[in-house]
Amino acid sequence: MSLTTILLILAVLGVASFILARSRALGSVDGDARRLHSLPTYYGLNGLLTAVLPALGLLVLWLVLQPLLLERSIAADFPASAVPEGSTIGLVMSDVRRVADGLDAVADQDGLSVLDLDALAATIQDGGTALGADLTPEIVAAAQDYRGARAWLGGIMVVAVLAVALIGAAIAWRASDGAFRARNVVERGVLVLLIAAASIAVLTTVAIVLSMLFETMNFFRQYPASEFFFSTNWAPSFSGRGGASELGILPLLWGTLYISFIALLVAVPIGLFAAIYLSEYAGKRFRGIAKPMIEILAGIPTIVYGLFALVTVGPLLRDAIASPLGLGNSASSVMTAGLVMGIMLIPFVSSLSDDIINAVPQAMRDGSLGLGATQSETIRQVIVPAALPGIVGAVLLAASRAIGETMIVVLGAGAAARLDLNPFEAMTTVTVKIVSQLTGDTDFASPETLVAFALGLTLFVITLGLNVLALFIVRRYREQYE
Template sequence: MGLVWLVILSCALAAYIICRHKALLQARQMGGIRFLHSLPSYYGWHAAMLSLIPPILLLLIWYGFEGVVIRSLVLDSLPVSFLDAFASQNTQSLLVSQIANVSRGLTTSSDPIINQAAHYYRTLSAHSTTLLQTITIIMAVLGLISGWFLVRPKIKARHYVEKVMQAFLWVCSLVAIITTIGILLSVLFEAIRFFHLIPVSDFLFGTQWSPQIAIRADQQGASGAFGAIPLFSGTLMITVIAMCIAAPIGLLSAIYLSEYATERVRNIAKPLLEILAGVPTVVYGYFAALTAAPLIRQLATSLGIDSASSESALAAGMVMGMMIIPFVSSLSDDVIRAVPKDLRDAALALGATPSEAITKVVLPAALPGIVGGLLLAVSRAIGETMIVVMAAGLSANLTANPLDSVTTITVQIVTLLVGDQEFDNPKTLAAFALGLTLFVVTLLLNFIALHIVRKYREQYD
């Protein structure tokens, strides 16, 4: 199929170049481009779309139905007496998979019926590929020819091109919406199955988290406890610690870079600060586990605090705060610099000092963007996993002491879904309940941020 794609793209490129050149020639003959309905480039794009879009649509439809058609033809070719042993849909799917593997040479079979069906499968696939290649190439060439004949001054090429682009943008938006709905529904359905097994009240208000289920009926002490309060408190604690570090440092560094620093200092400091955003999270995890956590424990011991754990929420939160500083700083810097200079000049002209102009005028005007940056940082902190695993541990402890070991929702989701799991027990389904809870919390944060943005934007629009 690589040759087919090469031919299609070549026809589209040739259609653009040839038809654009033809439109230019017609414009010269009539006395200028103003006599054409559209610019010459639109005629080129119009012809390129005629050469490109129909073959692509055909390929998508063909690939969508090719497997179903071939499967049906192969099953119809099998003897009825042989097919009776595969009455159910699942066994027929396994049979077709075996035939397909034999036809590709991945496996072998001693059954002559399966070998004959594999030969027929291989023949159908070859004919399908040949037919598809032929039709797509013909459609691409016909598109080029059609585009050539449609290069006329009265043809509204710009309208056609813009309609196609609008349709393409609409499809992209629809894909994003459908993807979001699909993610929500996939999590929601599995979470509902979990709540059929575990009451919602026990999940939301329980204080014990131990998702171990007995494998046999005679096992004891493995009935499972699914109270998510320790996970909520651990997530909240680490996020608050991270934001207490990232928010002031990131915001103050953004104010310095945008309002006080010279261009030379800014051009050096900002890229160095943004390098932190490109460091892999596992590196931060190593730093938290090997440096920050032991240092915090030694400091606590020197102060007479013997209960400090080697894995603590404070270590994970501090390192996570360092990780998300660039998100707050970079976004806040861009938002602050986007505030119109007239507001600063007006404040200074009225006698305000530079610091007063920043705190009374610039920051309130940039508040919606700053809130957006902080919310992005909160989302990054809530969704971080590696640092928590390496620095805070996996223990679901309900505690308010930042020196204790805690865990978060995302860490438990990963833990519950590791390995070969079946989606028929509360232990596995609990991951979807946690994901749904995380989704709802994030949605509420977005609503709060939207309210703040609208409230202050009305004052400075």
């Protein structure tokens, strides 16, 4: 049974529980709603929440734990002698999952164990499922076991979820009488939902940090931290389990900061000046046209910016500046990616700064002008200091977006990891290498793959440092008003 079908059944059970609980509550007082402790709707909502929420909780927990436990069970029974040389059980289990998914797409599943393995592999790959290695009888057998166990556990899951929903509906129906404090129960239930919703962001952040931290620790057990942080060479090799790899972060970090710096040099002045003009000088008619036009830039996909950098900006900079000055002959460069990324970041700085500037009380403007200050002096000495925290936040948002950008860098700056001051040379960033290290069939036990988590954690620490620095600047230079 598909997940959509289960959710539809739960919705039907929830509606039925709502109607039955409400009807029983009214029936217990002979239809006189004034004798009920709560409004009839609260009794129905109690039936709905009691039937649906525990079942949904069980469903989510089952969907999270089942793949982990199932894969661990199949991997434990997989013969070690059947693991190909140079591979790991993790890669083998990836193929087992692919074969199991491919077998689901094969119409005739009779006698799969005796079919020609090459024909079976071709049939699975024709269905859109790629295999990482040659198909073996052990993998086919494990895939069949995986499919069978998955189907069996899926059936148990459906029965368990529906049983919990029915039990919850029965409990709510039995409790629905005139003396039952349905409103209090529903409000507590909604409060729990709100607390759970508020906790999701915190728990997600903690989970992300812990996952990166644990995998980074595994990486540093296999690769020296000193070489990672201080080596100037980036040359991963997927042969030799890290022995032939050079995984120094400095070239990637330099490219990230270099491109982001150029992007901010473009975005911050243009965005801030545009915000000041739109909020303090422009008329309502022009502002109503210009601001939406600027914000359209934020809705353009980054792949479009990347193509613009590759096809237009890169060749233009190469032919007009780099080649005549002897600075390079490549259309992919730091300057190309930085300029295009800066254009992309303009609406982030402009729109947020404009909103913050408009939030400055008009009384402050009037007081400054009344004391004889000009409009430009008012902007410099009153409005901008008052709006500084918001402006710093806008710049930080732009900086975070620049550090995390990937597509523009791939198409505009290339993929060369190097330390160079020439802005017309091709370079790359941390995010690009994270993608490249996790692309394809990866072995999550090798340092060449685990380095992606170390790179991600490094970016996280850099972003955290930027936030702390911004907080210090805001507290140090923010103007205080009574």
